[in-house]
Amino acid sequence: MTTSVARAARRNRWAVPALVLALVAVPFVLGTFEVSLATTALIFAVLAMSLDLLVGYTGLVSLGHAAFFGFGGYVAAYTAIHLTGNLLVVLPVVAAGTALLAVVLGFLALRTTGVYFLMLTLAFGQMLFGLAVKWTPVTGGSDGLAGVPAPFVGIGPMSYAFTGRVRFYYLVVVAVLALGWFLIRVVGSPFGHALVGIKDNEERLASLGYDTWRYKMAAYVLAGVVAGVVGALFVFFNRHAAPENLFWVVSGEVLLMVIIGGAGTMYGPALGAVLVRLFESYVSSYTDRWQTLLGLLFVAFVLFAPGGIVGVIRRRRNRGRAPG
Amino acid sequence: MDPRTTTSKREEGRRTTPRGVSRRTFIKSAGILAGTVAAGPLLSACGAIGGGGGTSGPLKIGLLLPYSDIYAVLGESITDAMKMYFEGIGNEVGGRTIEIIAEDTQLKPDIGLEKARKLVEQDEVDLVAGVVSSGVAVGLRDYFHENKKLLIIANAGANVLTRAKKSPYIFRTSFSNWQPNWPLGGWAYENVAKKVFVSAPDYGAGHDMVSGFLNSFQAMGGEIVAEPQFTPFPQMGDPAPFITEIQQAKPDMVYCFYSGGAAVTFVKAYGEFGLTGDIPLVCAGFTVEEDVLPSEGDAALGAKSGLHWALQLDNPTNNAFTAAYKDKTGKDANVFAMQGYDTARVIAESLNAVEGNTSDVDQLIGAIEAVEFPSPRGTFKFDPATHNVINNVYVRDVQNVDGELHNVVIDDLGEFADPGDDSKG
Amino acid sequence: MDQLLPQLVNGLVLGLLLFLIAAGFSLIFGLMDVINLAHGSFLLFGGYVGLTVIRSTGNFWLAVAVVPLVTGAVGLAIEVTVLRRTYTRGHLIQVLLTLGLALIAADLMRWNWGAYVESVDAPAALAGLVDFGGVFQVPLYRLAIIGFGLLLAGAMWVVLERTRLGAIVRAGVQDREMVAALGIDIDKVVAGVFALGTALAGLSGLLAAPVTSLYPGLDFDFLILALVVVVVGGMGSLKGAFWGALLVGMTDVLGKAYFPEFSLFAIFLIMAIVLLVRPQGLFGTREAT
Known part of the structure; x- marks a missing residue:
């Protein structure tokens, strides 16, 4: 066991620098469209990772994660249009706003578990969607908020604007690596282990003296804030905050990404998100039946590879290494 | 639950801790990244939106329409009628063969935008037509406006696209609400x-x-x-x-x-x-x-x-259009199909006027503004002030x-x- | 003019329509402990099969006979081939599997029946209006829905509470070996329950069709309504599904009539309130996990 971990670590030593180099290289080797595809895929990768914190680690299956993604986007759009597009202002506002939302919703939703939790998160998401469509003076109604200015950082002449596809892509790469790294640190920390404990057996953990409700709330808020921040990036990329970003279908799609990639692995959902986005983008150009294909793929994973892509890779590796 | 599964799950949980990634490797990689970002301005040429516009080769028309979801009927009607018109003129305008690339926007503004980028930047289409939902159209507006690419809206009726958010690069052949x-x-x-x-x-x-x-x-x-x-x-x-x-x-x-x-x-x-x-x-x-x-x-x-139209509106163009549509699809035409038909004709007439040259956008805009022809709805012409069609009601x-x-x-x-x-x- | 009385009738009609929509879901969860997110797909599928039968024969009642057989058979096939593999693996797997099936079904149904909105006419015997003292009128078919709903509720109550089937299935889900030791093939019983639940869903879809019409996306609308109803009422409780449906129906109608500003989320609001006061739902005895 020890040797295999060491071997895995040795093999993975170059994984992160290789990933970073690959991400950096994208604009040099691929066209502008692929850069935009990579941008949204990365955004969804972090969104899926943040949901994994709830689904895969804490055992809270939410069908309302789009609420934070969309809400963060609206807060960013509103702030950028009416105040400033300075990310040093916008992102803290988004983080504070989504944290507040998550505390309020979590206070209510975390009273329930299982399917009830799933339904309650769905209900909150749909209520926010309804609010976005109705509250036209603030949200722009069904057309959403268009004309979001390009984001920038800095003050006065010392500022740097993320205009253009490539600059924005690198902004997203930095944000994605930072948030991804942060989430991976979180699940590797004692806090993360406590979450897994809650998922496996909440009562046992409570009997050990853990205030499990607080842990769940912290995970819920954390996941919400990360989703809100990438939601803001998504809106800055599209320059448009749309109510559809809050719709439950988005929540369902992110859940799909988590499961296909492998819940409870962090890397898996990120991979799942990238694959699903690419699948949707390329397959839908060739066939109108892409939803059937995606559904079949999903069902196949659920039935035959519940550990997702990462689970399959691990099983194969372990089998390869097993002494003959 | 099978005890074996539980163990393997726990093992998975442990393996997720990022032992392979030390803080130092991470910082090192982040450094590489930061260097590249600083060099970002050098790359901005590479980030400019190219593509589209030409004088020879096939004329590529991108279609952004819903083919899944509840408005699929509208997407299909518009597509069928456009193809029908182009077939009727031998699939050729201004000396160039017509090639249609259709993409499913669903009803999601972000998907619409992603497909627009694909059509413009990867397929390098000469112009884009379609768009059923106003939400999608509003989301697309800035992209086409800022990149000076042509969009011909064949349905989405939001008033704002002809008013506060009108753009010289966006035409509408359908209606304002x-x-x-x-x-x-x-x-x-x-x-x-x-x-x-x-x-x-x-x-x-x-x-x-x-x-x-x-x-x-x-x-x-x-x-x-x-x-x-x-x-x-x-x-x-x-x-x-x-x-x-x-x-x-x-x-x-x-x-x-x-x-x-x-x-x-x-x-x-x-x-x-x-x-x-x-x-x-x-x-x-x-x-x-x-x-x-x-x-x-x-x-x-x-x-x-x-x-601005009715199936049984009695004029020669409409009679020919509705008969041909029924012949081709087996269904009665509807107003969306009619809009698709006119959109195709706008493209054909304006491209003929510029002899297939789409490289000069301003010249092409002028040609589209000047288009006028007998349509199934009456006389088709644009209002040059708004680029929205003038409709007989x-x-x-x-x-x-x-x-x-x-x-x-x-x-x-x-x-x-x-x-x-x-x-x- | 006061509209309270006619709106209460509308609320009653919608309540029993919602009970029809939720019944199959509630039955399958109550007896099998399976959360079937493809439930809405079976409803819409039933509606479409009914449409095809009515189009070719013009006979609504023939469709009423055919539809449950078809959707029940499809349900049986799904239970035997895929669903059966998930019973020991927890709710999450079932939720995801049936969600995947629902995605596939939605696409295939749109492929086969198209994206046009298809309306289904009420049978001639139930067409027309019923006049309430000249004050307001209600379509006869809508009143018939009250009858269908009560009939179904009664039949389900008899089967579950007065026959051995309910006891056998519930015992089987708890303890397979014990029931098997009694010489009962529990696999067959469970498969039968799923077929029954999906047959019921198909029939409900057909009965709802004259009111809702049929269109792509209706499957997920149905599903969300069914989920709201059973969550409000308490998962797996027949009584809960019944009273939950009435509460949700009344809330929706009165919300639309008196608080149109909030009509889009009235039913979600009532669900949130119920769950906050009673996390297990109105008549739920346990929390679903």
Whole structure:
């Protein structure tokens, strides 16, 4: 066991620098469209990772994660249009706003578990969607908020604007690596282990003296804030905050990404998100039946590879290494 | 639960801790990244949106339409009619062969934008046409405007695209939501009743349509008997409470706008509760258009609607168009197909005028502005001030013609251009 | 003019329509402990099969007979081939599997029946209006829905509470070996329950069709309504599904009539309130996990 971990670590030593180099290289080797595809895929990768914190680690299956993604986007759009597009202002506002939302919703939703939790998160998401469509003076109604200015950082002449596809892509790469790294640190920390404990057996953990409700709330808020921040990036990329970003279908799609990639692995959902986005983008150009294909793929994973892509890779590796 | 699965799951949980990634490797990689970002300006040339525009080779037309989801019928109708027109002219304009690349936008603005980037940047299309949903159109607007790429909207009617958010690079061959409704408001006051009850879905198009209708109706002295009824969008759910409210308000006339599934739901319930024939129904044409009329059945009888076209509008171009469409698809044409047909013709006429050269965008814009031809709807021409089509508005009446329900034209209200601002609703 | 009385009738109609929509879901969860997110797909599928039968024969009642057989058979096939593999693996797997099936079904149904809105006419015997003292009128078919709903509720109550089937299935889900030791093939019983639940869903879809019409996306509208109803009422409780449906129906109708500003989220609001006061739902005895 020890040797295999060491071997895995040795093999993975170059994984992160290789990933970073690959991400950096994208604009040099691929066209502008692929850069935009990579941008949204990365955004969804972090969104899926943040949901994994709830689904895969804490055992809270939410069908309302789009609420934070969309809400963060609206807060960013509103702030950028009416105040400033300075990310040093916008992102803290988004983080504070989504944290507040998550505390309020979590206070209510975390009273329930299982399917009830799933339904309650769905209900909150749909209520926010309804609010976005109705509250036209603030949200722009069904057309959403268009004309979001390009984001920038800095003050006065010392500022740097993320205009253009490539600059924005690198902004997203930095944000994605930072948030991804942060989430991976979180699940590797004692806090993360406590979450897994809650998922496996909440009562046992409570009997050990853990205030499990607080842990769940912290995970819920954390996941919400990360989703809100990438939601803001998504809106800055599209320059448009749309109510559809809050719709439950988005929540369902992110859940799909988590499961296909492998819940409870962090890397898996990120991979799942990238694959699903690419699948949707390329397959839908060739066939109108892409939803059937995606559904079949999903069902196949659920039935035959519940550990997702990462689970399959691990099983194969372990089998390869097993002494003959 | 199988104990073995539990163990392997726990093992998985442990393996997820990022032992392979030390903080130092991470910082090192982040450093590389930061260096590249600093070099970002050097790359900006590489980030500029290229593609599109040419003088030879196939003429690539990108289509952004919904092919899945609830508006798939609209996407298919527009596509069929466009292809039909292009086939009719030998698939060639300005000396270039036509190549159509169609992409499914669903109804999601972000997917629409992603597909637009694909068409413009990867497929390098000469121009893009389509767009059914106003939400998608509003989301696309800045992309086309800022990158100076041509977009010809074949349906989405949001007023704002012809007003505060109009762009020299965006044309609209369909309608603004104001267009069919403002003329109808005055007509209804003079010909149907002076007191109205208003019902529409609670989203952008619903509000656009209602304010256009009420602006002229109230200016003439018409009254509303209750606050306008705005129903939940996208799903109305059970229509009974809304119909009951109308029944109890006892208005002399009902004005409504609904489309697709909501139109069938609303109009059918209107009939079931006995309102059809009892309280006259006046509506924006989409409510009783050919795509939903067969499903609405007799409940739609007698509904008066304003629109820029009707299946049985009698002119040579329309007769040829509707016959050819039925021949090709086996279905009756609808207003969306007609818009697709005209969109194709706008492309053909303007491309012929510039002899297939799309590299000079301003020249092409000028050619599109100058397009004028006999269309199934009457004479087709753009308003150069807004790039929105000038529509002839007809009043249609749902009648039973030889056992089939059709919108029979009973009045011709003349030509209307969108005012270009919110002064008239 | 006061509209309260007619709106209460509308609320009753919608309540029982919602009970029809939720019944199959509630039955399958109550007896099998399976959360079937493809439930809405079976409803819409039933509606479409009914449409095809009515189009070709013009007979609504023939469709009423055919539809449950078809949707029940499809349900049986799904239970035997895929669903059966998930019973020991927890709710999450079932939720995801049936969600995947629902995605596939939605696409295939749109492919086969198209994206046009299809309306289904009420049978001639149930067409027309019923007049309530000249004050208001209600379509006869809508009143018939009250009858269908009560009939179904009664039949389900008899089967579950007065026959051995309910006891056998519930015992089987708890303890397979014990029931098997009694000489009962529990696999067959469970498969039968799923077929029954999906047959019921198909029939409900057909009965709802004259009111809702049929269109792509209706499957998920149905599903969400069914979920709201059973969550409000308490998962797996027949009584809960019944009273939950009435509460949700009344809330929706009265919300639309008196608070149109909030009509889009009235039913979600009532669900949130119920769950906050009673996390297990009105009549739920346990929390679903």
